[in-house]
Amino acid sequence: MSQTPPNAPPPQDNSAPLSPEEAEAARAASEAEAQAAQQAELATLKAQNTDLADQYLRAKAEAENARRRAEEEMSKARKFAVESFAESLLAVADSLEAGLAVQEATREQLREGTEATLKQLLSALERHKVVQIAPPAGTKFDPHQHQAISMVPAEQEPNTVVTVLQKGYLIAERVLRPALVTVSAPK
Structure with a gap:
């Protein structure tokens, strides 16, 4: 048990109400x-x-x-x-x-x-990287690299290149100018 020294002030009661001030x-x-x-x-x-x-x-x-x-x-x-x-x-x-x-x-x-x-x-x-497109006769017509100028009756398989009228060119695998070709007509 704790004892309070004789000269100590009495403990304050914090629960006491405060004055308005x-x-x-x-x-x-x-x-x-x-x-x-x-x-x-x-x-x-x-x-x-x-x-x-x-x-x-x-x-x-x-x-x-x-x-x-x-x-x-x-x-x-x-x-x-x-x-x-x-x-x-x-x-x-x-x-x-x-x-x-x-x-x-x-x-x-x-x-x-x-x-x-x-x-x-x-x-x-x-x-x-500019490369010619010059398909040999008998090559299957590729609309991505060839431009058909005309269709002609021919002894070869239909839809194949008969002649190249003007070579085309690719630049870095992109068509710069398609090859102008004649294509064999269906029989």
Whole structure:
């Protein structure tokens, strides 16, 4: 059992009712604490808002810079792709000019020069993934790569290529121009 020292003040009864002034003071103190807590929370939220707004602006600027860099890189890639293609055609132009500079040549020499220049041109096109579509006779008609100009009676199977009127071209497996062909008519 605990004993109270003789000089100790008597224990206070906390259950005693407060006077109206004390109650008002306690309420005011409680409101002041709540208001101080709200002010502190408001200051924290304002700081977070400022920080988030700053992060947003930085992210927006980074995204804009990335978009601009991507556009510049695409522009450079297109420019250099065209430049590379044009550079590969310069040899063909040089061969044509050399052929025109020859004053006297036989038909055979002109043909050889023209064939060599064509081979040079086709090689330059192939380096840039431009490939001819020239289906041999008897090949099944493919509407994705061929354009039928006419149907003719033929001894071969129906719906097959009879002749190629104009070669087509693919670029990176996409049709640049379909081959113009005549197709065998159904019997």
